[in-house]
Amino acid sequence: MKTALGRELPDFIAGYGEVKPFQGVSSGSKLRTRKAVALTSVFPDEKKVFKDLEEVLDKLQIRDGMTISFHHHLRNGDYVLNMVMEALAKRGLKDLTVAASSIFPIHEPLVKHIENQVVTGIAANYISGPVAEAISEGKLKKPALMQTHGGRARALESGDLQVDVAFLAAPAADSYGNINGVQGKSACGTLGYAVADAEYAARTVAITDNLVAYPACPIEISQIYVDYVVQVESIGDPGGIVSGTTKITKDPVALKIAKLAAEVIKASGLLKDGMSFQTGAGGTSLAVAAELAKVMRRDHVTGSFAAGGITGYLVEMLQEGLFRTLFDVQCFDLKAVESYRDDVRHQFMSASMYGNPHTKGAVVNNLDIMILGATEIDLDFNVNVTTGSNGVIMGGSGGHSDTAAGAKLALVVTNLLKARLPIIKDQVMTVTTPGESIDVVVTERGIAVNPQRADLIETLSKTKLPLLTIGELKALAEKITGLPKPVPTSEEIVAVVEYRDGTVIDVVRKVL
């Protein structure tokens, strides 16, 4: 069986199931189903707050084989996943699946639970650190399921990913389960990734270190979706939750790439009033934002919105009037948290509203310009942000595929070489985002436009921008470094990469 990109896939993967191969970015039925949910009714005389996690775990009756979910707004400062998994391991539970929107180095204790088969399944949109390495080494019994931010919301809502208990890390929660992310010592900003968990899990527990008087104000996740509330000493390490300030790179190569990217955007004709924009929090991506800001200021352009994980830099652009609003699924730094808390123009969005393809239109559908990163790009413009040059899992799509699919202009900005290895390959090791939704690759040595975008090639060829074919870019890199050696892998599948619509776009194999 082959995907639309020509990748060979087995029909069936043990521990995953039947494989529906990727068919293209906009394919399949337009009629989808949001699943039915079994709901517990809470009567007026019942209480939701319990004094410790053990008491709640007693009530939840978690059994072997169940799926437990977490969200990642506390990022590399999150204590909640470790705390809950430790308690479940102590109870002798086995064969659990951890469905976390992302997994970070702080979740290293999960490796032990994987080794002991307390955890035999993992579903996440992004995995970095020891857990990613353990998966690549084949330690997890079932292949990890790697989704996109929008795809995870889709899977929760459709029932493809059935969660038995969702644990919601809550920077502020009241006694009846109303939650926000903007108050308390563990404030992290919006809780966009937790919404689908709260709405579609069979049971939902809020874990907070900041039990506030009823009712919480503001409310991001409503009491009607929360079964229990537990107060603990601390849900996270503020130092790991948000960075102090996000800094723009000073690396001259990155700045050159950013300048080129900004010129491509300008030449594309999209940089006009009402335009919308998203970028990641990486140094080069932010540098593109800074370059755009200069042009917007000079040409008096006011954008409609910037979206995504929001950084202080985008907040400054909002405050300066360069954008009218922000759509925020996750705050990356303190400035973003404060702005989200205090400024109505800094708007909340759930993961579903952000990128779920099976809704009546996610925010990514309205994106004009998207700035993306890449670990590898191939001659078909397919992008890998899942595995590193050594073949080991080091990330995942997050919103990469979602935004690329929606944006009118999806630009990959990257150095032509990374760690002395060329970025452009004949074939990427792992396809995260299909080339069909990538428009331009911008490197310090030249710019390649996807041949599908004949219109853009024509437009850009009228400028002085250094246009090359993707093959020429590749040759340029290989002239410097020589041909990179292929990474040897076994046949064993350690992860299944799902496209946002739930089809399988690729698999990750065990590194030898």
Add this chain to the structure above:
Amino acid sequence: MKTALGRELPDFIAGYGEVKPFQGVSSGSKLRTRKAVALTSVFPDEKKVFKDLEEVLDKLQIRDGMTISFHHHLRNGDYVLNMVMEALAKRGLKDLTVAASSIFPIHEPLVKHIENQVVTGIAANYISGPVAEAISEGKLKKPALMQTHGGRARALESGDLQVDVAFLAAPAADSYGNINGVQGKSACGTLGYAVADAEYAARTVAITDNLVAYPACPIEISQIYVDYVVQVESIGDPGGIVSGTTKITKDPVALKIAKLAAEVIKASGLLKDGMSFQTGAGGTSLAVAAELAKVMRRDHVTGSFAAGGITGYLVEMLQEGLFRTLFDVQCFDLKAVESYRDDVRHQFMSASMYGNPHTKGAVVNNLDIMILGATEIDLDFNVNVTTGSNGVIMGGSGGHSDTAAGAKLALVVTNLLKARLPIIKDQVMTVTTPGESIDVVVTERGIAVNPQRADLIETLSKTKLPLLTIGELKALAEKITGLPKPVPTSEEIVAVVEYRDGTVIDVVRKVL
């Protein structure tokens, strides 16, 4: 077949179906289901805005027998229901069911559609004016379904009430269907009753007279729930949407009742820090709020929240610091609209969060004190707010049953006589709210406590408050007026009254 209150019901009602009789306030399984929803995926290149209603109606392919829903935030100024039904009638459609959260005198043109069998079914939580009269006269082919505000959200979410197309009157909408109720010439405040329609109808159309730049800000209903957007000249008459200011009664009898009610509340011990409160917008109800405010000011009591349809008077209490927050499902006046727009403490709630019994706990569950009205009360404390003294439909539960079920202290405040008729009967003509959830009846001539509340009787008997039994109150009234004549009805059922959980608590019969 009998309800728990002893009302005789048929097993089956033509045009309604099998009857599940009312079993008590907190009964039935605690495990309920939120229904599956068939969702249309909107791809990035598709547009949602259409130039007129006809174009959207063409796309919707509405057929005979379908159910069309509306929300009532534009109240007696709403143009949208009439506009849509007129267009559907012109298309020759028949046998439609109109599921509107409430129906007002402005919806008089619906009578014509009922007579022509364009409309053969109606579901609403409150019906007043010509449509109510037409139903009582037996003009509607099927019995009208009368629900509660929480019960309607429950029915939409469970699938008991299947809506084919929801039309959302939108004071502000952007081109991709993000909606708010606070901007534009038809601003009405929160859109709490429209949420379940948007989330659970098969198709959703926003009708706006204020198409704003994308993205709308703030957003109350998200683009992910909206299929189409139509701009029209006007969605409503501002004069009918919200009243200028809500005034407290100056009627001395009403003021006396309010004073007595406030004393009951004070004596109950509930009037302390953190207390919560809801009242309607009626003159006597607001007078109770004013009396409470006096006591709160004097005793330095800060409430946690006031809830419901919100009036300017409750906004003033918020601003004065007497309540920490408000929960608002619907704004009753301009001051409420402005406060909701500008003050984060004035919080949104959906109908489901307000009163849906089959969630993990609605706001009504946290109510301490609820002030209710009544058309009739009987010796079992059952309350009728559905039919008038002539037996004709003139209202409905709205949030009456929902709040009464949740509140720790549910007080009915009413004159002992209305239009020279006694309010207290052996049996109410129509049971809207079961006596089980009514604690106290306060009239100008005396106070009756539900015998179930022995604790409260003991507490109040230590005060100087004029306590009587409900029978004594009834006798007192009848001494003045004589025994009222029963209203003759036929056997024909013109409306089915559903309790909030979907069981049938009573039926309304055709008046002879």
